[in-house]
Amino acid sequence: MAKGKDVRIPVLLECTACVRNGVNVNKASTGISRYITQKNRHNTPNRLELRKFCPYCYKHTIHGEVKK
Template sequence: MAKNKGARIIITLECPCKNNNRTNQENNKRKKGIFRYTTSKNKRNNPSRLEIKKFCPYCNCHEMFKEIK
């Protein structure tokens, strides 16, 4: 029998920049859009929204990715 996952849920992390006002020459070569990561968290240990610093290939820098609904 399979065990149930318990308190772990799958969440989506989204870059807040959304390519707004990026003027570097390298960024002009990048495609536009919204980049998202998926991960899991324990909702008992972390009931609030999660924020993790990750690399965004669209804005070509490390940004604070925030959990979305």
């Protein structure tokens, strides 16, 4: 059995383009794209950034890790 903290932790990824620009108010659906994934605490100690598809921006953007 492993002692101490878990190595894999769940993280929340949020679209940086939506947060920075604000979501386009002309579109019917507004919101901020968020994904839930896991990261290895030992291999990736700093914040995680991945390119994911944002349905509100209608393109692939950088999604950065946010605190829960």
